[in-house]
Amino acid sequence: MxxxxxxxxxxxxxxxxxxxxxxxxxxxxxxxxxxxxxxG
Amino acid sequence: MFVRPAVADGVAYFGSCAGVYYAIDVRSGAIxxxxxFRPEVGPVSFHGNALVTExxxxxxxxxxxxxxxxxxxxxxxxxxxxxxxxALTLTDVVGSGRLVVGRDEEGELIALTADSGTPVWRAPHxxxxxxxxxxxxxxxxxxxxxxxxxxxxVYRVDGATGQPRWRTEIGCDVTxxxxxxxxEIYVGCSDGTLFRIRAADGAELGRMTLGHPLEGRLLxxxxxxxxxxxxxxxxxxxxxxxxxxxxxxxxxxxxxxQPMQWGQCVLTGARGQLIALSLADGRTCWMTSLxxxxxxxxxxxxIVLVGTIEGAVYALRGLPEAPQ
Numbered sequence: 077m078x079x080x081x082x083x084x085x086x087x088x089x090x091x092x093x094x095x096x097x098x099x100x101x102x103x104x105x106x107x108x109x110x111x112x113x114x115x116g
Numbered sequence: 117m118f119v120r121p122a123v124a125d126g127v128a129y130f131g132s133c134a135g136v137y138y139a140i141d142v143r144s145g146a147i148x149x150x151x152x153f154r155p156e157v158g159p160v161s162f163h164g165n166a167l168v169t170e171x172x173x174x175x176x177x178x179x180x181x182x183x184x185x186x187x188x189x190x191x192x193x194x195x196x197x198x199x200x201x202x203a204l205t206l207t208d209v210v211g212s213g214r215l216v217v218g219r220d221e222e223g224e225l226i227a228l229t230a231d232s233g234t235p236v237w238r239a240p241h242x243x244x245x246x247x248x249x250x251x252x253x254x255x256x257x258x259x260x261x262x263x264x265x266x267x268x269x270v271y272r273v274d275g276a277t278g279q280p281r282w283r284t285e286i287g288c289d290v291t292x293x294x295x296x297x298x299x300e301i302y303v304g305c306s307d308g309t310l311f312r313i314r315a316a317d318g319a320e321l322g323r324m325t326l327g328h329p330l331e332g333r334l335l336x337x338x339x340x341x342x343x344x345x346x347x348x349x350x351x352x353x354x355x356x357x358x359x360x361x362x363x364x365x366x367x368x369x370x371x372x373x374q375p376m377q378w379g380q381c382v383l384t385g386a387r388g389q390l391i392a393l394s395l396a397d398g399r400t401c402w403m404t405s406l407x408x409x410x411x412x413x414x415x416x417x418x419i420v421l422v423g424t425i426e427g428a429v430y431a432l433r434g435l436p437e438a439p440q
Contacts, residue, residue: 101391101400102436109419109431110145114117114132116427 117423118161120374121414122168124189128414128421129173130429131162137175137185139192142416145431149192157183157199164253167209167216169230174216176204182221184209186233196233202226208253210261212275217254217261225254225263227278237278239271255294255301257315262301264290270303270313282318286311291329292343297336300355304330310343312357324357328365332373335382337395342375342382350375350384352398362398367391371409371425378415379437385410390422392437402436415439 121130127148131137135157139148153160160179167174173189182205185197198204204218204226211217215227215236225239254263259275268288272281288305295302300321301313306329312322328351332344340361342352348370351363368386376383381392381401387409392401408424415421418438422430 102402104402104404104436106404106420106432106434109143109433111431112138112140112145112147112429114134114136114138114427114429116132116134 117412117421117427117429118163118425119412119423120165120376121412121421121423122166122173123414123416123421124168124173126416127189128416129166129168129175129189130412130414130421130423131160131166131175131177132427132429133161134427135160135179137162137187139173139187139189140429142419142421142431149187151185151187151192151194153177153179153183153185157181164204164206164218165208167211167230169211172230174204174209174230176207176209176218178205182206184218184228184233186230195231198228198233202228202235204228206252210254210256212256212261213259215275217256217275219252219254223252223266225261225273225278227275239273239278239280252290253293255296257296257301262294262296262315264294264303270294270301270311270318272315272318284313284318284320286320291331293333295334295336295341297341297355302334302336302341302355304334304343306330308345310334310341310353310357312355322357324353324360326351326353326360326363333375335375335377337377337382340395342395344370344373344375344384348386350382350393350398352395364393364398371411372413373411374413376413376415377439378420378435379439381437383413383420385413385422390420390432392435404432404435406430 121128135154160177164176182203184204209218227236269285291306292304328345328349335342348367352361372384408426412423
């Protein structure tokens with residue numbers, strides 16, 4: 077059985093990770109029509 | 117690609133730091149024409165934005181000697197070119213009626229005819245090349261020209277003659293563009309001060325001190341001014357300069373000096389990332405990964421053009437928050 081203290085520790089450890097995940101900016105993958113390498 | 121590509125009739129015009137100028141079909145990426153400056157002119161780079169007229173693309177170059185070239189924008193044929201004195205270099209070229217205006221190799225403001233490159237006037241000021249970079253690009257207000265000079269002042273001159281209409285001393289080293297919006301001029305300094313000046317008579321309407329050196333091009337959008345700064349700082353203030361709306365100092369060092377509006381966002385970038393920030397509150401709208409350090413940005417329709425310091429140019433479609 078998980079003690080209340082342990083539950084709080086687990087929750088305390090997970091919560092910041094969850095919040096951090098929510099705050100991550102949205103990575104998008106647009107269509108790349110073309111790429112030109114101009115050499116500089 | 118450091119510049120904002122000029123786009124007309126589905127063709128983008130830009131130069132690379134390798135010394136080649138391109139006209140590219142935006143949708144297909146096909147090269148319409150290209151011109152290699154190196155055999156005739158020597159190594160050049162392109163930091164100032166070109167001007168596209170009905171028939172020409174007028175491209176300032178940065179190199180020794182100073183050089184400007186006007187191409188037939190459909191064929192790439194050289195219509196006129198100038199080297200040395202009376203060559204437009206270092207900054208953007210802007211239009212004023214039948215004239216084109218920019219900086220010469222000493223940093224002075226000069227005007228040539230658009231159709232033949234014939235010298236018309238030079239505005240004698242205290243500019244020095246050492247203090248001139250692309251942020252010192254002039255701006256057009258109607259047929260007049262606004263620009264900053266080395267005497268810590270902002271000028272408005274008659275675009276047809278170069279004769280000054282007013283001079284406003286702001287007392288600090290201008291390190292941003294002069295940006296114009298609805299009869300007002302915004303300009304920023306290395307000490308973090310942002311100024312609001314009335315375009316009609318040069319009266320100072322307000323100033324605001326931000327805690328960061330201001331660098332690059334100010335973006336005036338609706339009721340706000342987006343202000344790029346050094347390192348990873350960027351912010352937005354009200355146009356009345358009475359309030360800081362938002363600021364970001366948690367971003368990686370930004371390599372874009374010319375942020376661009378994209379719908380309700382402003383595009384900027386850093387090494388490996390194109391970043392969209394909300395114009396409303398500065399929050400990150402989205403990011404997308406690219407190889408290289410993002411530098412030059414342009415857009416036409418639903419396509420964003422992204423140039424990197426390393427030389428790759430991308431055409432991206434399907435980015436969120438597209439302009440309506």
